């Protein structure tokens with residue numbers, strides 16, 4: 001089994017654009033909420049996380065029995081696999097997609113089935129439908145997809161969900177949905193996933209506080225799933241995975257959505273700038289609806305990685321395939337601009 005590879009650390013002063021984190025420091029209101037919890041850390045957290053689960057159920061118009069929280073949505077992805085798949089069962093996802101999926105599937109004793117993205121780096125939903133077998137138990141649809149930033153539209157996704165047998169759980173991983181500016185994004189912080197959850201009995205949705213909400217270091221995400229699946233998730237969960245600190249920071253973040261929305265808009269603006277910079281420099285950037293840009297540079301991936309590093313920028317590189325660069329702060333993207341301009345100058349003088 002391959003070990004999970006974390007986005008590379010950055011030297012002090014360098015721009016860490018390797019893990020799709022928020023470039024913004026925590027909100028003051030979140031820091032205050034955490035400070036109020038510090039005196040209680042000799043106690044175990046409440047496993048039923050009543051406040052945050054109540055808030056999330058209300059916000060999405062679902063029942064509290066359908067909401068679970070975990071130590072990041074990656075834990076919930078693991079719970080969902082364990083809840084529905086056993087040894088020899090198949091769990092399908094597109095590839096390339098979130099790097100954690102194959103490992104999580106193997107840990108459960110199940111078989112990962114990887115269906116290649118299409119030529120536009122998007123989910124090939126027809127190929128995924130064709131790959132369903134009697135052993136298929138769960139299908140991940142990462143929307144927008146990590147690392148390519150592409151989205152499956154709401155109508156397309158609904159056609160897919162409708163065609164999947166009802167005994168196969170479709171898990172729509174919306175870790176980056178807040179950065180999506182297409183019609184996929186339905187209403188305030190509701191990707192199409194929750195709408196499909198309402199309409200179909202075999203849909204679950206994953207959301208996280210790690211990306212748009214800037215709480216990656218605290219580890220909290222949530223799933224919205226059919227109540228029987230959520231029950232199974234609670235049984236397979238490692239007890240006490242979500243701390244009171246994480247629960248209170250998540251509640252404080254929901255209270256600060258207007259402030260967070262401004263930050264999200266800023267990240268989206270920098271993403272567009274990053275895309276234009278890469279395109280102007282002749283790199284094959286893929287239009288993105290997430291907080292990163294995928295550059296399918298193929299044989300030149302390492303070259304791009306090295307020139308970014310020389311400019312003090314750490315990205316996520318898949319040698320021979322491409323480079324994923326997170327949308328950072330304006331000054332992070334200034335650095336990318338400088339690094340790209342430097343190579344242009346070098347080439348011009350060569």
Ligand SMILES: *Cc1c(COP(=O)(O)O)cnc(C)c1O
Nearest residue numbers: 072073074098146175208210221
């Ligand atoms: C980052 C990410 C997650 C979740 O991260 P957590 O920090 O565990 O919530 C889930 N899915 C995808 C596709 C991601 O990129």
